[in-house]
Amino acid sequence: MKNLYTTILILLVSFSFAQQKPATAGPTSFILLGGTAHVGNGEVIENSLIQVENGIITKITSANEEQETSTSGQVYDIRGQHVYPGIIAPNSTLGLVEVDAVRATDDVNEIGSFLPHIRSIIAYDAESRIVESMRPSGVLMAQITPRGGRITGTSSVVQLDAWNWEDALVKEDDAIHINWPDRFVKKGAWYDPKVGYKQNEKYKEQVQELEEFFAQAKAYQQADEPKLNLAYQAMGEVFTGDKAVFVSADSPKDILDALEFKRRFNLSNFVIVGGRYAHQVTKELKAANVAVLANRVHSTPEADDDDYDLSYKLPKLLHEAGVLVALENSGQMERMNSRNFPFYAGQVVAEGLSKEEALQLITLNPAKILGIDHQYGSLEEGKLATLFVSAGDALDMQGNRLSLAFIDGRKISLESHHTQLYKKYKEKYEEESEE
Template identity: 55%
Template sequence: MKTLYKIQTLVVLVIASLSFAQQTPGDKQTKDIAIVNATAHLGNGEVIENSVITFSNGKITNVADATVVKMDMSNMEVIDASGKHVYPGFIVANGTLGLVEVDAVKASNDLSEMGAYNPHIRSIIAYNAESKIAESMRPNGVLLGQVVPRGGRISGTSSVVQYDAWNWEDATVKNDEGIHINWPSSFSRGRWWLGEDPALKPNKDYGKQVMELEDFFNGAKAYGKGSKSERHLPFEAMAGLFNGAKNIYIHVDDEKGITDAVNFAKEQGISGITIVGGYQAGNVASFLKQNNVSVFLRRVHTRPELEDDDYDLPFKLAKTLVDAGVVVALEPSGQMERMNSRNLPFYAGTTVAHGLTKAQALQLITQNPAKIMGIDDMYGTLEVGKSATLFISEGDALDMRTNQVTHAFIDGRNLSLETHQTELWKRYNKKINGED
């Protein structure tokens, strides 16, 4: 009995510790702000070497060349960013930030739901706006992200949030913007623990699994057209795919799967199609371009999967797709994906080392994900009328050696860049230097 009590007490303490998380969200902007003398990277391919950017009530009011435009700044808070760089806030695609805090604590894990077909599961209502992990993205310039559920054949719906909020309602930028599908794998490995050959071989159930998915889609369309004596929540959630209100995100890596998935979505009358992962997307780049299919490209910092793949395939795949005219954004999924999200700008930097220009690489984590998610009217680039969601860095934000963020703003609110990790760094730095 005493042992049970100790375990219960420990669990309560761990869960309680999760509540002491995020800094208080920034105050609403009340005074106009001007950032002057910085190199402005607009996110749309343009760069202004000596810029002036002003914003009022959370909206950008001027983006101009400081050597050409003169304006009265006497009533503004002026930030002199000489020698520094200004960027639009980076956007994480296909992320799970805020859905899991501590993997070992089940009460803090809202990553997936039971069952195979869950289009009605809304990730946004499980989003923890006070996550210590989400908070730790901001010092690298990662200010917005897509919250995506995992598991099943149809995982659920994703939403887009900004990382400075009291709760999920305040955090929401776009609600229920897409449905995520895990496409059946055309290849599988034998279960070695059952004595089966672990070699890669064609999935004998592939056709059956695709047919089950097709039956579900057909059922959803029939439900939408018929009389509804009883509500069917999964089918109701699918309606947005057929009327264009929601994107479809298809998680698939192999060439055959990508082709089959795109053809399937087109046959179902779905227009907004994005491939997530896309390891072999380079093999069908022209096909993706012809069908206006975008790609959330898998984590750049990975190794080749097949023996005959180029050693640098994951690094140069973004360039292959961009050169073909495909709209590409980067995503961090994989082992430790929630922590990998903070490295998003450095993934983009790696694509520069393998062929893209810095302006093109920046678009992979700003303009392109905003365009795919349908939030580009307000986010993703530094333009007049858009949200003042941006940051100032000491150096090149795509370079881990020089990306030192000094100021960050979301909708004009000046953010705290303090995190649990910076607090620990300061604490132990004092100890090391003998200041305690």
């Protein structure tokens, strides 16, 4: 009975602040005129003209050079504003949990250790109010990733304005995700002032279990008439490179072991996630052609002898070493903090990267890592018009004020329960001030 009351309460709260209706489906055409276009590949076009036909960018140039256009769609005068590619949130659990304290709304993990056949997209809630609250910051796409177990499951890439998961899909079943065993594990509770690390005595055993699973899965693919095994079956595209392998690992030795694992099983599509100390093995990462999703920029040092700003500058160190790097946001309160992606990039600017280089960390680079850069990640001709217009610098909290946003050329709503509450209480205090 208690669970029934909890469910009813959630429904009432959900209906009181219902999600905005997704943008109308179908091809759209329009022009963005006069804004500063941050292309996403390092290029900036002042006083730009961006022409979109049937949801695809057909022209991007300087308005001074070419004024003639062929579209009959609406012209948006955005002089004095800035245009950016839609921000992409990789390795995200958006839409998998709505209320942490209500188990029925938590689909972030499943029971078991080796779960490549568990598909997160089936559980993705396109109407999540948390998902909706990402769009006003410019976060328009995400890689929906399960958690838990050694192989946590298979992720998919979605756009964040849809009626259901089928409509949201951009790239289905793009990667499996592995939690690499830790050589050292924490001892003691987090609140213990003497908390430290101890060697993981089962490290070799855990790595061997992972290797055995991959070996058996590879043999399954080569068998003539294998007995159906869903976990092994889901691994087929991993060995062909059509499905990526994302490995969460932080220490240099763990990363090197993961790279040896990549070599042993000839895994061509391989990404390190987190990589807190990946800057210590950049030569090996570059030689193996492995990208890194750097851990949350706004995080504290892990070890006593870490630089206080290691998390801030890690993306810069990797970028300067020639490693393809993007930002990710896993960890405590990761879903609601996903709206801070543009400000994570802004933090990296403070560490020495240019604004356009930092922008790539949340647009073009994650698009490359996710294998969707032929359609997304930058404002280039032939790509889908997934972009937004901001009154100021989108990487700065004061400048990130969106006036327009489009996904696949569809103009989307920038309203959310946050903006509704803002307007509600703004009116309240305006009325009080008039009394």
